[in-house]
Amino acid sequence: MTGLSKLRIDGRRLWDSIMSMAEIGPGDRGGSCRLALTDEDRQARDLLVHWSEEIGCSISIDDMGNIFARRAGNNNDLPPIVAGSHLDTQPHGGKFDGIYGVLAALEVVRTLHDNEVVTEAPVEIVVWTNEEGSRFAPAMIASGVYAGLFEKEYAWTRTDNDGISLWDELKRIGYLGELSCGDHPIGALIEAHIEQGPILEKNKNTIGVVRGGQGQRWYDITIKGQDSHAGSTPMPGRRDALVAAAEMISKVQQLAQEYAPDAVGTVGELAVHPNSRNTIPGEVFFTVDIRNPDDRVLARMSDSFRQQGESCANRHQVEISIDEIWHNPSVQFDQACIDAVSESASELGYKHQTILSGAGHDACQICRVAPTSMIFVPCAGGLSHNEEESAEPEDLEAGCNVLLHAMLKLSG
Amino acid sequence: MTGLSKLRIDGRRLWDSIMSMAEIGPGDRGGSCRLALTDEDRQARDLLVHWSEEIGCSISIDDMGNIFARRAGNNNDLPPIVAGSHLDTQPHGGKFDGIYGVLAALEVVRTLHDNEVVTEAPVEIVVWTNEEGSRFAPAMIASGVYAGLFEKEYAWTRTDNDGISLWDELKRIGYLGELSCGDHPIGALIEAHIEQGPILEKNKNTIGVVRGGQGQRWYDITIKGQDSHAGSTPMPGRRDALVAAAEMISKVQQLAQEYAPDAVGTVGELAVHPNSRNTIPGEVFFTVDIRNPDDRVLARMSDSFRQQGESCANRHQVEISIDEIWHNPSVQFDQACIDAVSESASELGYKHQTILSGAGHDACQICRVAPTSMIFVPCAGGLSHNEEESAEPEDLEAGCNVLLHAMLKLSG
Numbered sequence: 001m002t003g004l005s006k007l008r009i010d011g012r013r014l015w016d017s018i019m020s021m022a023e024i025g026p027g028d029r030g031g032s033c034r035l036a037l038t039d040e041d042r043q044a045r046d047l048l049v050h051w052s053e054e055i056g057c058s059i060s061i062d063d064m065g066n067i068f069a070r071r072a073g074n075n076n077d078l079p080p081i082v083a084g085s086h087l088d089t090q091p092h093g094g095k096f097d098g099i100y101g102v103l104a105a106l107e108v109v110r111t112l113h114d115n116e117v118v119t120e121a122p123v124e125i126v127v128w129t130n131e132e133g134s135r136f137a138p139a140m141i142a143s144g145v146y147a148g149l150f151e152k153e154y155a156w157t158r159t160d161n162d163g164i165s166l167w168d169e170l171k172r173i174g175y176l177g178e179l180s181c182g183d184h185p186i187g188a189l190i191e192a193h194i195e196q197g198p199i200l201e202k203n204k205n206t207i208g209v210v211r212g213g214q215g216q217r218w219y220d221i222t223i224k225g226q227d228s229h230a231g232s233t234p235m236p237g238r239r240d241a242l243v244a245a246a247e248m249i250s251k252v253q254q255l256a257q258e259y260a261p262d263a264v265g266t267v268g269e270l271a272v273h274p275n276s277r278n279t280i281p282g283e284v285f286f287t288v289d290i291r292n293p294d295d296r297v298l299a300r301m302s303d304s305f306r307q308q309g310e311s312c313a314n315r316h317q318v319e320i321s322i323d324e325i326w327h328n329p330s331v332q333f334d335q336a337c338i339d340a341v342s343e344s345a346s347e348l349g350y351k352h353q354t355i356l357s358g359a360g361h362d363a364c365q366i367c368r369v370a371p372t373s374m375i376f377v378p379c380a381g382g383l384s385h386n387e388e389e390s391a392e393p394e395d396l397e398a399g400c401n402v403l404l405h406a407m408l409k410l411s412g
Numbered sequence: 413m414t415g416l417s418k419l420r421i422d423g424r425r426l427w428d429s430i431m432s433m434a435e436i437g438p439g440d441r442g443g444s445c446r447l448a449l450t451d452e453d454r455q456a457r458d459l460l461v462h463w464s465e466e467i468g469c470s471i472s473i474d475d476m477g478n479i480f481a482r483r484a485g486n487n488n489d490l491p492p493i494v495a496g497s498h499l500d501t502q503p504h505g506g507k508f509d510g511i512y513g514v515l516a517a518l519e520v521v522r523t524l525h526d527n528e529v530v531t532e533a534p535v536e537i538v539v540w541t542n543e544e545g546s547r548f549a550p551a552m553i554a555s556g557v558y559a560g561l562f563e564k565e566y567a568w569t570r571t572d573n574d575g576i577s578l579w580d581e582l583k584r585i586g587y588l589g590e591l592s593c594g595d596h597p598i599g600a601l602i603e604a605h606i607e608q609g610p611i612l613e614k615n616k617n618t619i620g621v622v623r624g625g626q627g628q629r630w631y632d633i634t635i636k637g638q639d640s641h642a643g644s645t646p647m648p649g650r651r652d653a654l655v656a657a658a659e660m661i662s663k664v665q666q667l668a669q670e671y672a673p674d675a676v677g678t679v680g681e682l683a684v685h686p687n688s689r690n691t692i693p694g695e696v697f698f699t700v701d702i703r704n705p706d707d708r709v710l711a712r713m714s715d716s717f718r719q720q721g722e723s724c725a726n727r728h729q730v731e732i733s734i735d736e737i738w739h740n741p742s743v744q745f746d747q748a749c750i751d752a753v754s755e756s757a758s759e760l761g762y763k764h765q766t767i768l769s770g771a772g773h774d775a776c777q778i779c780r781v782a783p784t785s786m787i788f789v790p791c792a793g794g795l796s797h798n799e800e801e802s803a804e805p806e807d808l809e810a811g812c813n814v815l816l817h818a819m820l821k822l823s824g
Contacts, residue, residue, distance in 0.1 A: 091686045092639060092694070134688045197644035214643065218689065227504060229796040230678035230701045231626065232609035232770030235668050237794070242679055243665050249658035256647050266642035267654055268689040270682065274503045276546045277630065277680040277699040278772075279797040282504070287689035289642050358644030360690075382649070384641040385691040 005347065007115060009404050011397030014107040018396070021047065021087070021103065022095040031387025032095055036088035036130035037065070037169035044087040045127060045175060051106055052125060055113040060184060061177030064142035064155060065129035065170045068184055071109050073122040073411065079187030081119070081411040083108060083403055084126030085362060090134050094389020096194045096379065096396075102127055104192040104400040108407055120412035121187055128362040129170070135160045138218065138326045143362035145181045147369045149328075152181060186370040188337055188410045191363035192403045193374060194391050198382030199355060206398045207345040207352035208376030211338055213364035214262075214357065215298045215330035219288040221248065221309070225318040227274055227282030242272055242281040244316040251308045252288055255301055263301060264358065265290045293356050295329050331364045337373035337410070344405035350398050359384075375399050375406070417759065419527060421816050423809030426519040430808070433459065433499070433515065434507040443799025444507055448500035448542035449477070449581035456499040457539060457587060463518055464537060467525040472596060473589030476554035476567060477541035477582045480596055483521050485534040485823065491599030493531070493823040495520060495815055496538030497774060502546050506801025508606045508791065508808075514539055516604040516812040520819055532824030533599055540774040541582070547572045550630065550738045555774035557593045559781045564593060598782040600749055600822045603775040604815045605786060606803050610794030611767060618810045619757040619764035620788030623750055625776035626674075626769065627710040627742035631700040633660065633721070637730040639686055639694030654684055654693040656728040663720045664700055667713055675713060676770065677702045705768050707741050743776045749785035749822070756817035762810050771796075787811050787818070 024047065025040030027033045034040040045067060049059055052069035060068045070080060085101025105125040112123065128146075133139025136158040144150040156167035170176040195201075200208050225239035249267045256265035270286040290305065292298040306322055313320040338354075345352040355376055357364065363374045377399035380390040436459065437452030439445045446452040457479060461471055464481035472480045482492060497513025517537040524535065540558075545551025548570040556562040568579035582588040607613075612620050637651035661679045668677035682698040702717065704710040718734055725732040750766075757764040767788055769776065775786045789811035792802040 090688055090691055092691075097641075132688075133690060137689065139690060195644065196641045198646070198649060216643070226795070227798045228794075229509075229608040229771055229798075230680055231628070231676060231703055231772060232607065232796065233676070233794060234610065234770075235665075235672065235676060237610060240665075240678070242661060242682065246658040246661035246665075246679075249654060250662065253647075253652075253655050253658075260647065264643060264645070264647060266652070266690070266692055267658075268642055268684075268691050268693060269687050270654065270684045272680075272682045275681050276502055276544075276797070277549065278545060278551060278678070278701055279502055279504075279680050280678055281680060282798065289690055291643055358646075359641055360643060382640075382645060383638070384644065385688070386639045386641075386694065 004117065004408055007111065007404065009107045009111045009397065009400045011393055013110065014103060014396060014400055015393045017103045017106065018095060018099060021099055027092055027387040029387040031389060032089040032093050033091055034089045035091065035135040036132065037166065037173055041088055042173035048087065048102060048127060055110055057109065060179055061175055062179040062181040062184060063177055064145050064181040065175040065177065066142050066146065066181060067127040069125040071112060071123045073119045075120055076122055078121035079185040080122040080124040081407050082124040082126050082186050082189045083192065083407060085191050085193060086128045086131035088130055088132050090132055090385045092387050094384055094386060096389055096391050097196065097384050098131055100194055100396060101192045104403050107400050108404045111404060123407060123411055130166065131362055136166045140360055140362055140365050142181065143365035147365040148182065149365060186366065188371040189363060189366050190337060190341065190403060190406055191361055191374045192399050193361060193376060194379040194384060195376040195382065196379060196384035197358050200376060200378040201382060203353060204351065205353045206350040206377065206395055207402055208355035209338060209342045209345060209352055210333060210357050210374035210376055211354050212332040212356060213330060213360065214291040214293045215295045216291045216328040216360055217298060217302055217324060218326040220323045220325050221286050221288060222321045223284045223318050225282055228280045230278040230280055233280060238280055239317045240280045241284040241318055244312050244318045245284040245286055247312050248309065255304055259292060259297055259301060263292045291358065293330050328360060331367050333367055333373040334371035337371050340406040340409045341373050341375050341402060344402045344409065348401055348405065350402065375402050416529065416820055419523065419816065421519045421523045421809065421812045423805055425522065426515060426808060426812055427805045429515045429518065430507060430511060433511055439504055439799040441799040443801060444501040444505050445503055446501045447503065447547040448544065449578065449585055453500055454585035460499065460514060460539060467522055469521065472591055473587055474591040474593040474596055475589055476557050476593040477587040477589065478554050478558065478593060479539040481537040483524060483535045485531045487532055488534055490533035491597040492534040492536040493819050494536040494538050494598050494601045495604065495819060497603050497605060498540045498543035500542055500544050502544055502797045504799050506796055506798060508801055508803050509608065509796050510543055512606055512808060513604045516815050519812050520816045523816060535819060535823055542578065543774055548578045552772055552774055552777050554593065555777035559777040560594065561777060598778065600783040601775060601778050602749060602753065602815060602818050603773055603786045604811050605773060605788055606791040606796060607788040607794065608791060608796035609770050612788060612790040613794060615765060616763065617765045618762045618789065618807055619814055620767035621750060621754045621757060621764055622745060622769050622786035622788055623766050624744040624768060625742060625772060626703040626705045627707045628703045628740040628772055629710060629714055629736060630738040632735045632737050633698050633700060634733045635696045635730050637694055640692045642690040642692055645692060650692055651729045652692050653696040653730055656724050656730045657696040657698055659724050660721065667716055671704060671709055671713060675704045703770065705742050740772060743779050745779055745785040746783035749783050752818040752821040753785050753787050753814060756814045756821065760813055760817065762814065787814050
């Protein structure tokens, strides 16, 4: 393994692979729409499998649809050193979120293949199913099952807005593998990803050495008032569910500002019933997402939000139900994996910093059962979950070189 | 026409007709779902036509689908004295809103028929198309075309949420008549209706003698921000369209309270894009409905709302477009028609009061081209546009007796 310090990935080939992948399920405005387990997701998976098999990888698929493409090492009894992320996107998603991590892993394996480098431990590319959670909530469901955070039966029975189950769609697109999810060993996992935030760009750093991830809580909120005529119902007697919801949306915003600068809070989804312009809304459903790196602060935010819900219900004479559907505590990555990334970045001469992940990632699940870390690269304006998401080829190349050398360190 | 002062309608028959009509397009919770120009609306129209023909009425249908069922008088050169309302409902509508006015008119004609009373002028039952505006905006579109407030071409080309046009649906259900809308003469129009507000109930009055209707403005609002990742986008840089919308919803509420007690303001419809729980909403569409009996106050409310929109756009760094899609000035009904209602209520010994209509009604359109008034009866809790809308048989009977005698006065 000497002389490998000069080894570099092919930045142009990496970029071209990302652009080819983006042709599957293109968005209206230059991004991607490739929701989990749709036909487009199947095509993306098929392409990744095809590319992996071209360079001699063997494919395993588990019963959550996670794909492991393995390049054998000298000692195949060792657990593999794994890199990857996800191929599904938001409805109006970008070309890089998730995809970069998978194709950077592919590029690392292609580089090892081209240079006939044989690692001690096997090396693998992983694709995790339904990371986004846009089609099937909650997000990161398949890495969550792998890490023992969700029951497999629970995950299989999640349904999309049309009532179609995750299991049905896994089966339909041919990615319901026989391997039981969680049984496939992982010696270490490194996930490369765009930052999806503005920090690296602001600090003019190329590499973020991620030390862990924020704690996160998701809520489903239902407000029940009374639908009534918009013209002839005087203001005082109204039980307007949308007016109450509007107040709570503003409260979520205020709550996040109160715990600045680390806290965030978002209402991303909302539905009004009966949704008619001259009827006072009798019912509103919406989602709340709050995050903080400190689990104690997150718990305080949660308590405060519930209290605000109660007072809002009294003030507007509506019923408010607040259902916490997901609680993901903050995570701390593995020091050896963090060091492998940090040292690689230093050796390669890239400007880098430690950073915390604002978003949830599959790595934040897997780190509970296997040594894990992440590599961040900048994206323009910190913009993500948006079709205009954009990253520089040079930064993507740098992150992939860091991934290559971190994996070489870990795989021996 | 002497001795007619003792004539009374059959309250039981009126009630039974309302209940039979409610069986067409029943709601989940005891109300009705009979959107304009659906198969259910066609069935309701067919039933009304059938009942009218049973008692010898002749049917005319105009090219907006308005139905006129005519009972001949002694002098058929006189323009007819017309009563009626609409048969379409809100998505979660009640059994009485609109339907009562049509079936009270039918009951009046049935009573004249049973008692072999021949009026001087002909008497007619009218059904106006798409009063609610739930399927095709704006509301009261067909009475609006009749009154010259909308171009017929504009009305025909309105589409529902599936992009289907009003004209296509008129044709499909067989109610695109040959008579040009507006050509059918109206000597006077009286519309009986549930109050849809709490005033009569509160004052323990049976009859509301309606002197006019509120001015009304409808807006379509689109807010454009930027969709971005909910976890990794710090609060300060966000351009969250839903947070801005929430602030404007609260402002609509405050604006109506500021001009208490007559003003009302409602956001009834709202849609979020991309509507994903971990993406900051990049775009929100919503509707605003503001009403006031004084057109100058309504204009001040409108100005104030637009100013709030501008400051909200600046504060949240979003673009807000405010499109006024409809402006219906307040109306004053015809004094002779108001008197006919008021005198009939007195003669019949019903407790009554003058009242202003908070809701828009077909009568508020027709009054611009023909002498018009309305009769209100109480509904439980003032609740309407709700499946639990409810009215007492005795009150409905009283309103119908007032309608009978007002029509007798007007038809000579």
